[in-house]
Amino acid sequence: MASRPWSSRARRALLTALVTMSVALPVSGAARPAAVPAPAPAALAPLGTADPSALDSRYAAGREEIRAARDMAARHGDRRRAAALTGMSGSGRTFLMFDxxxxxxxxxVFGDLSRARRIAVLVPGAGVDLDHYGRLRRGAEALLGELGSGSAVVAWLGYRTPATLGPSSLTAGRADGAAPRLRAFVRELAVAVPAARVSLLCHSYGSVVCARAASxxxxxxxxxxxxxxxxxGSAAGLHxxxxxxxxxxxxxxxxxxxxxxxPLPFVTVGFGTDPTAPEFGAEVFDAGDAGHSGYLRPGSVSLRSIAGIVAGRAGGRHA
Structure with missing residues (x-):
C-alpha cells in the first residue's frame, strides 16, 4: 500500500518528534565516528566452516585487529576509545571481524556458533558505534540468556550507522550501503552453519537495512x-x-x-508504513511496554517474545 503524501499536520508532527528525540536521546550527539584513527584490517577469507578450530583462528585474528586499533587510539591520546577496545580484546570475546x-x-558472536541450532543476527539502528557498543552487547547477552543452550547470537555492526539526530537517519542512504554487506554475511553464515535456523532481528533504523537486504x-x-x-508499503513488498x-x-x-x-529532489525522507499496522501484513508480536532501547531488556515481555520467535516456538498475530 503506498504511503499518503505528507500533510501540514504530518510535517508539524515530525518536527515535534524530532524535538522529543533531542530530549530523549542526548547521547547521540556524543558520536564521533571519524575522530579516532585505526589501522586498516587484514583481508579475511569467507568463513567456510564453523569448525571450532576455524572459529578459534578467526576469533584470534579479531582480537589482534582490536588490539592494533587500541594501540593506535592510545597513541592518538584517546583514552576512552583505548579503554573500550581493551575490554573488547579480552580472551573471552569472540569477533568474526573488526574494523x-x-x-x-x-x-x-555470543554463544557457541559451532553447535548452534538457532542463530539470531542483531542488526542495530542509529547511534550505535564503538563508543556506544555496550548497548548492543547487553542486548545480545540478554537474548542469549533467554534462548539457552543450542543458540548463538551475532551482533552485526557491519555498517556505519547514522546519527540518531540528523538527516542520515531520515533517509535510506546508509541502509543502501549496508544491505550488500548484510546479505554477504548471512550467506557466509549459511555456508558455515547450514543446519541452523537463522533469524534477523532488526531494531529501529536496522529495520531499513534488513528491508533493503531481504530479497x-x-x-x-x-x-x-x-x-x-x-x-x-507491505511485508510482501520485501520480496x-x-x-x-x-x-x-x-x-x-x-x-x-x-x-x-x-519525496524531495534527489532523496526521499521517511520510511512509510508502520510495520505493525494492519495494512503492512506482518505477524505482530507482543512487545509489552518496551521503550525504544528496551526491547531486549532482561525479564521483559518483548525479550520473551523475540526469543520465542528465534527458537521457532512463537507465532504472533496477523495484524
Missing part, C-alpha cells in the same frame, strides 16, 4: 521492532520467503514519528 575505522565495524536471503524470520518503517514479524513497545517514542514519506 576500527570511521566509527567501527564489527561482528561479535533472496535464506532466513526463517525477519523481525522488525522499534521500526520507523522499512521503505516498503522475501521469510516470515516478517513486527513489534512496537508501549513506551517507544518512535510511535509518534509520522510513518509516511516525503
Amino acid at each position: 576500527g575505522r570511521d566509527g567501527g565495524r564489527s561482528v561479535e 533472496g536471503l535464506d532466513v526463517a524470520d525477519i523481525v522488525l521492532y522499534g521500526s520507523p518503517g522499512t521503505g516498503a 522475501t520467503r521469510a516470515t516478517v514479524r513486527a513489534g512496537l513497545g508501549g513506551e517507544d517514542w518512535i510511535a509518534r514519528i509520522p510513518h509516511t514519506t516525503l
Whole structure:
C-alpha cells in the first residue's frame, strides 16, 4: 500500500518528534565516528566452516585487529576509545571481524556458533558505534540468556550507522550501503552453519537495512521492532520467503514519528508504513511496554517474545 503524501499536520508532527528525540536521546550527539584513527584490517577469507578450530583462528585474528586499533587510539591520546577496545580484546570475546575505522565495524558472536541450532543476527539502528557498543552487547547477552543452550547470537555492526539526530537517519542512504554487506554475511553464515535456523532481528533504523537486504536471503524470520518503517508499503513488498514479524513497545517514542514519506529532489525522507499496522501484513508480536532501547531488556515481555520467535516456538498475530 503506498504511503499518503505528507500533510501540514504530518510535517508539524515530525518536527515535534524530532524535538522529543533531542530530549530523549542526548547521547547521540556524543558520536564521533571519524575522530579516532585505526589501522586498516587484514583481508579475511569467507568463513567456510564453523569448525571450532576455524572459529578459534578467526576469533584470534579479531582480537589482534582490536588490539592494533587500541594501540593506535592510545597513541592518538584517546583514552576512552583505548579503554573500550581493551575490554573488547579480552580472551573471552569472540569477533568474526573488526574494523576500527570511521566509527567501527564489527561482528561479535555470543554463544557457541559451532553447535548452534538457532542463530539470531542483531542488526542495530542509529547511534550505535564503538563508543556506544555496550548497548548492543547487553542486548545480545540478554537474548542469549533467554534462548539457552543450542543458540548463538551475532551482533552485526557491519555498517556505519547514522546519527540518531540528523538527516542520515531520515533517509535510506546508509541502509543502501549496508544491505550488500548484510546479505554477504548471512550467506557466509549459511555456508558455515547450514543446519541452523537463522533469524534477523532488526531494531529501529536496522529495520531499513534488513528491508533493503531481504530479497533472496535464506532466513526463517525477519523481525522488525522499534521500526520507523522499512521503505516498503507491505511485508510482501520485501520480496522475501521469510516470515516478517513486527513489534512496537508501549513506551517507544518512535510511535509518534509520522510513518509516511516525503519525496524531495534527489532523496526521499521517511520510511512509510508502520510495520505493525494492519495494512503492512506482518505477524505482530507482543512487545509489552518496551521503550525504544528496551526491547531486549532482561525479564521483559518483548525479550520473551523475540526469543520465542528465534527458537521457532512463537507465532504472533496477523495484524
